[in-house]
Structures are given as structure tokens and as C-alpha cells.
Amino acid sequence: MTLDVSERTESVAALEVEGLEYAYPDGTQALHGINLRVEPGEKVALVGPNGSGKSTLLLNLNGIYRAQRGDITVFGERLEERTLGSIRAKVGLLFSNPDDQLFSPTVLEDVAYGPLHMGLPRDEVLARAREALAAVGMQEFESRAPHHLSLGQKKRVAIASVLSMGTPLLALDEPTANLDPRSRRELIELLDRLRLTIIVATHDLALVGDILPRTVVLDGGRVVADRPSRDVLTDSALLFEHGLEPLSMHGHPHA
Numbered sequence: 687m688t689l690d691v692s693e694r695t696e697s698v699a700a701l702e703v704e705g706l707e708y709a710y711p712d713g714t715q716a717l718h719g720i721n722l723r724v725e726p727g728e729k730v731a732l733v734g735p736n737g738s739g740k741s742t743l744l745l746n747l748n749g750i751y752r753a754q755r756g757d758i759t760v761f762g763e764r765l766e767e768r769t770l771g772s773i774r775a776k777v778g779l780l781f782s783n784p785d786d787q788l789f790s791p792t793v794l795e796d797v798a799y800g801p802l803h804m805g806l807p808r809d810e811v812l813a814r815a816r817e818a819l820a821a822v823g824m825q826e827f828e829s830r831a832p833h834h835l836s837l838g839q840k841k842r843v844a845i846a847s848v849l850s851m852g853t854p855l856l857a858l859d860e861p862t863a864n865l866d867p868r869s870r871r872e873l874i875e876l877l878d879r880l881r882l883t884i885i886v887a888t889h890d891l892a893l894v895g896d897i898l899p900r901t902v903v904l905d906g907g908r909v910v911a912d913r914p915s916r917d918v919l920t921d922s923a924l925l926f927e928h929g930l931e932p933l934s935m936h937g938h939p940h941a
């Protein structure tokens with residue numbers, strides 16, 4: 687399967703973040719010395735209250751934002767100006783807002799954009815794009831203009847545009863936001879099947895409990911917990927302290 691291109695190298699971390707400090711141009715210090723190591727094939731949740739730095743961290747992972755201090759290493763390659771292209775071929779980033787991701791005249795062109803610019807042959811590009819669209823149930827929409835889709839449909843196309851690149855590391859910012867229950871369930875099953883390294887920033891703790899064995903809790907731009915998800919999800923004190931709530935209080939969307 688073309689979507690499944692994990693480069694399993696046991697000795698090298700999939701992701702190593704060391705002492706990462708990031709301040710926005712207006713001076714807002716969003717990340718205060720983040721340390722995080724993710725092994726190949728791990729599936730990690732990034733949770734925490736609004737403004738805790740989840741999106742900022744993900745946007746640093748493929749160099750869209752450039753930290754003032756600290757290092758990011760992806761499958762053994764350090765992120766720097768010179769390696770940006772190569773790092774971006776390894777880290778597929780889903781933006782939390784699909785309008786930031788979609789820019790082509792048609793859905794198919796958007797999903798084909800990544801593989802096309804990786805220099806793949808046209809047949810392979812089309813095959814990958816269509817496979818990715820099918821994976822999110824959007825194959826019927828390939829000729830539509832992305833900006834004429836509903837928010838949930840845009841999200842699914844944005845996910846397809848990340849999957850089509852075949853990157854070994856997926857960094858997904860709120861992938862289930864705005865999805866209807868069936869699309870959400872299908873996406874969760876898809877992410878569960880993918881043999882890739884996956885980091886998911888989310889407020890969807892049921893998703894975390896279902897398919898992400900490890901949870902990193904961010905608050906105020908710092909990692910305040912990094913433990914097995916089953917521990918975090920049952921630690922009410924920790925959850926409440928960081929603006930989260932035990933699952934029993936959400937009502938189970940898939941009960």
C-alpha cells in the first residue's frame with residue numbers, strides 16, 4: 687500500500703526535539719524548552735488547553751516556524767535551512783484549519799500537489815492522490831473546488847493531501863475536528879492501520895484512548911506530563927489541572 691511507507695530504523699528516533707524555544711514575532715513566548723523523543727512507529731497524542739502550544743510545536747516540526755533556540759531532528763536529520771526540503775519530505779503536517787492547506791483549483795490537484803513536487807511520475811502521482819482521496823472517502827469530489835466544500839469535507843481533503851505525500855512521520859493538528867461521527871470513526875480506523883509515526887494534537891480524548899498509546903500534555907508551552915495514555919486519561923487531578931476532563935464527562939461519542 688503506497689500510504690504505508692514507514693522507514694523503520696530502530697536505532698534512530700523518528701523525532702527528537704531538544705530545548706525548543708519559540709516566540710512569535712509579537713514577543714509571545716509559545717514554547718519554553720520542549721524536549722520530546724518519539725520512536726519510529728509510535729503514535730503520540732499532544733493534548734493541553736487552548737493556547738498551550740500544541741499547534742506551535744507541530745508547525746515547528748517541518749520548519750514552517752523556526753525556533754529561536756533548540757534542535758529538531760527527524761529520522762536522524764537535523765532541521766536547518768539546508769535540510770528544509772528533505773525534512774518536509776519526512777514530516778507530513780496537517781494544519782488545524784484546512785483553509786491553510788488547500789489552495790489549488792481542484793481537490794485532485796491539491797491532493798496531487800505533494801507527490802507531484804516530489805518529482806514522481808504522473809501515473810504514480812495520480813494513483814497516490816486517488817488512493818488518498820479514497821482513504822478519506824472523498825473520491826467523488828476530485829473535480830470540485832476545495833473552497834466549495836463543507837468544513838468537514840475540506841478537513842478530509844486536507845488529510846488526503848498529507849497522506850498522499852507518503853511521509854514516514856505524520857503531524858496532525860486536530861484531525862477529527864468538524865468530522866461527522868462516521869467520518870471520524872473511519873479516520874480513526876485509518877490512523878490505527880497506518881504503520882507510521884504519528885503525532886496528533888487534539889482535544890478528542892476518546893480518539894486518544896482508542897489509538898494513541900502515549901500522551902504528552904502541554905501547558906503554557908511546557909511538557910507537563912508524558913506518560914502512557916491510559917494513565918493520563920484516568921488521572922482526573924492531572925486532567926483538571928490542565929483544562930482537560932475525564933472521558934466519562936464528555937459522553938462517549940461512540941458508545
Ligand SMILES: Nc1ncnc2c1ncn2[C@@H]1O[C@H](COP(=O)(O)OP(=O)(O)OP(=O)(O)O)[C@@H](O)[C@H]1O
Nearest residue numbers: 710712714716734735736737738739740741742743
Ligand atoms: N500568530 C501568533 N502570534 C502571536 N501569538 C500567537 C500566534 N499564534 C498563537 N499564538 C500564541 O501562542 C500560544 C500557543 O498557541 P497555539 O496555537 O500553539 O496553542 P494550541 O495549544 O494549539 O491551542 P488550541 O487548543 O486553541 O489549538 C498562545 O499563547 C497563543 O495565543
Ligand SMILES: [Mg+2]
Nearest residue numbers: 740741742782
Ligand atoms: Mg492549536
